[in-house]
Amino acid sequence: MKRLVILGGGESGVGTALLGKEKGFDVFVSDKGKIKEKYKNVLIHHDIAWEELQHTEAKILNADVVMKSPGIPDKVPLVKQLVENDIPVISEIEFAVQFTTATIVGITGSNGKTTTASLAFHILKEELDVGLAGNIGDSFAKQVLEDDFKNYVLEISSFQLDGVVDFKPHIAVITNITPDHLDRYNYDFDAYIASKFRIAMNQTKDDYLIYDADDPVLVDWLEKHPVQSQLLPFSLVKTIENGACLEKENIKITIDNNQILMSARDLALEGKHNVKNAMAASTVAHLLKIRKQTIRESLENFQGVEHRLEHVLKINKVQYINDSKATNVNATYYALESMSAPTVWIVGGEDKGNSYEELYSFVNTKVKAVICLGVNNEKLLQNFSNMVDVIVETQSMNEAVKIAYKIAEAGDNVLLSPACASFDLFENYEDRGRQFKDAVRNL
Incomplete structure (x- = not known):
């Protein structure tokens, strides 16, 4: 029986524990802080071993695989020790994705990822069997276990991407990249950019990368580090042949000569950045063959994300x-x-x-x-x-x-x-x- 150790007893940790147990792993959850009552009760109910307020090395260093919460930095001594012992340290996304055959839409970026993911989910749920997870909502692992949706929209942080090896979304979105969380990347902006681009590293020519063509950081990085996937840029100022752009107050999305036109004026969300979020989400929907009418209506009635304007x-x-x-x-x-x-x-x-x-x-x-x-x-x-x-x-x-x-x-x-x-x-x-x-x- 393989031993799965989980560092962090929050939403992603407990979700991974449940999925791991179901898949026959010997599971142990360890949290340096206190585990919330609701999560503790779930672990007790499912007879999963756990500890709080400490990390007992003897119970952790014997793991076959470790899932660490995205909040724990790689430079923590315990994590370094695991890596030195050649024990794989992965994220929840990497662990859970091996147990689903669903179509995955992965969305990352410094800003706009929550809105873009919520908006994409809002459109897709009208016509598809779809879950929303990652940095948002219920744990991805828990949804793979309980709901087994045919599609997932995942909002993914750079910290989660640092812990992926084989993860390969069919559709990847990078909304933008600006200096953020540099304290976790030794104040090296390139390391942070590389981290975000891990979302596309396993993609092939059958997959898609949707990105902001107005963001010089993204454009520059792609020129120097080409990816295998098909590129679908979006822009407010450039004319885009394959992807999304603005044409006289209209959002125009073109994929393989198939076009959608929508008025940018009718969007429920205000601000130029939300036109971009709408472009990214609609491009995802267009790729997944959602009807034009559904996309239009969804963009007009989307309520937005709490704590975001x-x-x-x-x-x-x-x-x-x-x-x-x-x-x-x-x-x-x-x-x-x-x-x-x-x-x-x-x-x-x-x-x-x-x-x-x-x-x-x-x-x-x-x-x-x-x-x-x-x-x-x-x-x-x-x-x-x-x-x-x-x-x-x-x-x-x-x-x-x-x-x-x-x-x-x-x-x-x-x-x-x-x-x-x-x-x-x-x-x-x-x-x-x-x-x-x-x-x-x-x-």
């Missing part, structure tokens, strides 16, 4: 917008770009080595006040103090929202778009977004 409430003619999912500068760039009214901007958190220069033009033209919400706001103050009349520091969401309420006037926006990780003051970006929404509702 989410309109919370209008109070005294001021619109409050939750973009807590903007954990890097590029995501905040899109948010500020889409603001069409004077904006009170709540920003800050755990800085991942950010450079704020690309935001300067928007801050100068659109932002009337900056509210810094972080343990250390030094860098924000240095960058933006001389651009706006009002810049305030705060350490609590309630206070930030109250200050915004005082500053904002009828017709303004109050935008939470932090450009930083949330771990200095919040559990995660969801917690930060929910606290923002609660504070707004309590005004």
